[in-house]
Structures are given as C-alpha cells and as structure tokens.
Amino acid sequence: MARPWKIVVVGAGAVGGTLAVKLAAAGHAVGVLARGAHLQAIARAGLCLEDPNERLCVDLPASDDLATFGPQDLVILGVKAHQIAPLLPQLRPLLRPDTVVLPAINGVPWWYFHGDSSAYAKTMDGRTAHLRSIDPDGRMLTDLEPAHLIGCVVHASAEVVSPGVIHGNGQYRYVVGEPTHRITERVQALGDLLGAAGCDPQVTPRIRDAIWMKLVGNATFNPVAGLTRARMNAICDNPELIDLIRSGMAEIMGLARAYDCDPLVSIDQRLDIARGIGPVKISTLQDLERGRALEIAALLHAPLEMASRAHHPMPTLQVLSALLGELDRQVCTH
Helix, strand or coil: CCCCCEEEEECCCHHHHHHHHHHHHCCCEEEEECCHHHHHHHHHHCEEEECCCCEEEECCCEECCHHHCCCCCEEEECCCHHHCHHHHHHHHHHCCCCCEEEEECCCCCCCCCCCCCCCCCECCCCCECCCCCCCCCCCHHHHCCHHHECEEEEECCEEEEECCEEEECCCCEEEEECCCCCCCHHHHHHHHHHHHCCCEEEECCCHHHHHHHHHHHHHHHHHHHHHHCCCHHHHHCCHHHHHHHHHHHHHHHHHHHHCCCCCCCCHHHHHHHHHHHCCCCCHHHHHHHCCECCCCHHHHHHHHHHHHHHCCCCHHHHHHHHHHHHHHHHHCEC
16 A cells, blocks of 8 residues: 555544544554544544444544644545535645645535636626625635535435444445646545445545535435435335435536536436435434534535526525525524
C-alpha cells in the first residue's frame, strides 16, 4: 500500500461512519468527530460496520472537538447538508493547501455554482452565484476555500443501529469528481484510495450529472418515506406512490437539463435502482424517527429555487416540500 493517508471524518453516522470504518480497516490514520453516546461507544469499543457479507470493527481516535486533530490529507464531511455551514470555519486547523475536503451529502451542494459553466452560475455583476435556500448570505464559499472541494455522490445505504454500530446493505458506491468538471491527479488518487478500501468508486468528469441523478431519487423517495413512514420496498410496491414519484422525477430531470446537465438515467431505470436497494429505511425516515431536523433545504428548497430561476414548473416538488416542511416543524427538534 502507498503511504497511509491522514483522514478526519466529520460526523461518524451512517455515511461518515461507514467511510471511516472502511478507510481505517485499509490501514489509514482515521479520526472521527462524533457526539454523545455514539462518541462514548467508539472511544470504549471502537466503531463497527455490519453488512450481509462481513463485520468490520476498528479502533480509531474519536473526539467532539475538531481542534483535537491536526492537518489532514482528507477531510470527509459526513454530517447532513444543513449542519455544514457552522462547521466550515472550524475546519481551518485541519487544512493544508493540498487538503481535500469531500462533502458526502445528499441534495444540491452549497458549492454547486463554483466552477459551473451554466447560464445561471454567475450573478449580474459577474460573481459566483449562491443558493439562498442553502447559504442565505453566501458565506459558505468564503468560510471554506472552494479549491479544497471534490464533489461526492453517495450510493450506499446504512443506519446507526446502536451507539458504535452501523448496519449497511453491502453497497459502497461513491461517485467523485471535481467541481470544475476536469479529471485531475487528486481526484484519481481519491478514487484509488476508495477502491483499495473495498469501496466501489467512480471518478467522473461531470459530477453535476451524478448529483442530479441522485437527486431524482432523493427529492422524491425521501419526502414520501418521511410522510408515510414506509421503507423503500414498501414505497416501491405501492402503485399510487410510484405514480407520485414519477411525476416528481420528471420535474427534476427537466430541471437538470435546464441547467445543462444530464440526469444519466430514465425514470424507469431510476426506479429499478430504488427497488434494488431493498427494505432499507431512507435517511429522512431515520431522521424523523430520531426527532432530528430533516434534510429539506438541500433536497427540496434548493431545486425549487433553481426552478424559479429557470422558470421551470415543479408542482409535485412544491407539494412535497410544503408537506414535509410542516411535518418537520411539528415533529422534529431544531
């Protein structure tokens, strides 16, 4: 193996914790930021990942304070999209000029317009546009120098089933790509890193296409899961819900094309991917059951804001956003 990477995973939950275990088991120097009982369990007995094929447990340094960790080769953001803004200034002690920051998040990322060449990427005065639904005052692109960023789309289903224990479905596919839509040495190195850790990486020259492909499912299945409390297989077996999801998927695919992107799959192909995931709890349902704030801004508000800019009607997404937003206000803790 080439020299071990120094890696910090910010948020050792389902997504971040899965990557932390895989990378630590491959011999890299991995530390995790965690909280509460999860942190206590990791400090006491390590972090475990169980899937249908194996059980991996690793001992690794864990803390609730990023200042504990020094400069890193790679920082993985495994928290929810709406939790990232206050974290960005805290990353500075972890960063060297060549440190890669990999946000492993759902939905439209705050950096979407950085390096974008679409008609909507610039403001009237020539500055990089920002999404007010995610980054109201535009600070996120100044709090973290965007040159550190590599985009990531996660196709891996997992759940923290008890403190220190994550259950995954055995699929560990990660699409990574530069926001500038170029293949670089660092993104190739990142793909190699993930592949050697037993993941299934894909290095893409068009990360935004991959973002839209994932969003086609996230912006439809996730709110339906939250509103119905149904697992993925139950949703897929309900023809009325699938008709609703089809309508939302068509809206998002049309919006992707308005932003000069290709959603990569047809509606039927995207539904087949969802059916192949199995009886998992979608992340929005996991958050709802734990009383956590839901991922609404990145999954629904951001595409609706982008649709308004492009004068692209999104009636299904508007309904899902209104319903899930009220559920979030009634049930979840902010």
